[in-house]
Amino acid sequence: MVCFRDLAQEVKEEVIAWRRELHRHPEVSMQEFRTAERVEEELRKMGIEIRRHGDTAVIGILKGAKPGKTVALRADMDALSLTEENDVPYASEVEGVMHACGHDAHVATLLGAAKVLSQVRDQLPGTVKFFFQPGEEVAQGAKLIVEAGEMDDVDAVFGIHVWADLPAGQISVEPGPRMAFCDMFKIHVTGKGGHAAQPHQTIDAVVASAATIMNLQSIVSREVSPLDNLVVTIGKVDVGTRWNIIAGKGTLEGTVRGFCPELQAQAPGIIERIAKGTAAAYRAEVEMEYAKLTPVTMNDPKLSEMATDMVRRLYGEEALASIPKQTGSEDFAYYCEKAPGVFAFLGVANEENACYPHHHPKFDVDEGALDRGVALYAQFAWDFLTGEGK
Ligand code: NI
Numbered sequence: 001m002v003c004f005r006d007l008a009q010e011v012k013e014e015v016i017a018w019r020r021e022l023h024r025h026p027e028v029s030m031q032e033f034r035t036a037e038r039v040e041e042e043l044r045k046m047g048i049e050i051r052r053h054g055d056t057a058v059i060g061i062l063k064g065a066k067p068g069k070t071v072a073l074r075a076d077m078d079a080l081s082l083t084e085e086n087d088v089p090y091a092s093e094v095e096g097v098m099h100a101c102g103h104d105a106h107v108a109t110l111l112g113a114a115k116v117l118s119q120v121r122d123q124l125p126g127t128v129k130f131f132f133q134p135g136e137e138v139a140q141g142a143k144l145i146v147e148a149g150e151m152d153d154v155d156a157v158f159g160i161h162v163w164a165d166l167p168a169g170q171i172s173v174e175p176g177p178r179m180a181f182c183d184m185f186k187i188h189v190t191g192k193g194g195h196a197a198q199p200h201q202t203i204d205a206v207v208a209s210a211a212t213i214m215n216l217q218s219i220v221s222r223e224v225s226p227l228d229n230l231v232v233t234i235g236k237v238d239v240g241t242r243w244n245i246i247a248g249k250g251t252l253e254g255t256v257r258g259f260c261p262e263l264q265a266q267a268p269g270i271i272e273r274i275a276k277g278t279a280a281a282y283r284a285e286v287e288m289e290y291a292k293l294t295p296v297t298m299n300d301p302k303l304s305e306m307a308t309d310m311v312r313r314l315y316g317e318e319a320l321a322s323i324p325k326q327t328g329s330e331d332f333a334y335y336c337e338k339a340p341g342v343f344a345f346l347g348v349a350n351e352e353n354a355c356y357p358h359h360h361p362k363f364d365v366d367e368g369a370l371d372r373g374v375a376l377y378a379q380f381a382w383d384f385l386t387g388e389g390k
């Protein structure tokens with residue numbers, strides 16, 4: 001059995017150098033041109049086959065010496081529109097753009113994993129695919145890779161997110177729902193406008209909208225089991241133009257989040273029924289636009305067990321962390337719909353430089369933990385393909 005802990009140590013300096021280089025050159029979602037070029041360049045040096053999709057998705061394909069299953073390892077590559085406030089030698093050189101979520105660390109550690117896996121290619125059964133994914137922050141990249149057919153031959157998928165709420169080196173690979181689904185909707189309310197002094201001649205879109213907002217609150221309180229978690233939020237209301245005019249039209253915008261795929265399937269029907277019923281009570285009409293942005297990120301119980309055993313073997317019981325499921329969402333979920341997967345959280349927090357939350361202008365990672373990311377990616381692939389994992 002190959003243990004990747006020491007191999008990961010050997011590439012650690014290079015991984016940190018890649019991470020710093022990427023950090024200096026952040027690129028926003030779906031425009032990761034330079035990043036994709038650099039990834040391709042490094043993968044070629046390792047003798048790894050490349051396929052490209054869209055403008056910036058890079059798929060590396062490492063075929064082992066023997067036939068076998070296929071495993072996919074994923075790193076997202078995009079940065080955020082944010083001005084960095086860290087005073088470090090590797091700070092962003094692009095005004096208004098910053099790697100404030102740690103995706104630079106994901107790319108660097110997956111490159112490290114590609115390197116160490118390519119060193120044991122002769123002993124490797126099956127195929128490892130490296131997904132260097134664009135556009136996670138806009139939930140477009142994973143979809144693009146799935147639609148290109150890259151998941152069709154994949155038997156298991158593994159992803160990592162570096163995590164600011166966990167001390168450096170701690171790892172969570174727990175089973176079940178790990179990140180929420182995320183939907184977005186717009187409700188267009190149509191009434192009949194008129195003079196504020198003559199309401200009887202109108203159908204007031206303000207009143208119909210207000211009643212709709214209030215009635216939507218009953219979904220969580222009265223319709224969903226108290227044991228399930230669901231969020232229904234109206235974040236934007238656009239209705240009316242002036243104090244003495246009754247509005248004829250309004251638009252409500254909101255989001256639904258939760259951890260239960262059945263609830264995600266039911267949510268559009270419930271929201272539309274309440275919106276239409278409420279509007280009808282006030283003689284108004286409703287049309288709804290509804291978009292499912294990401295499914296639930298769901299860790300497969302068996303693979304999660306394999307990953308737990310892997311963490312124990314690599315770094316001991318004390319490296320295993322337990323964190324609650326997260327109400328943020330991840331487009332990694334699209335891969336989990338195609339094959340069983342595990343999404344791991346790797347702690348990168350410390351009290352010196354890495355003590356700010358994700359998406360903060362002072363976000364940074366404890367680079368001392370990055371070799372663990374390399375080992376996790378590589379060992380997961382090895383354990384799954386060789387069947388040597390638990
Ligand atoms: Ni992120």
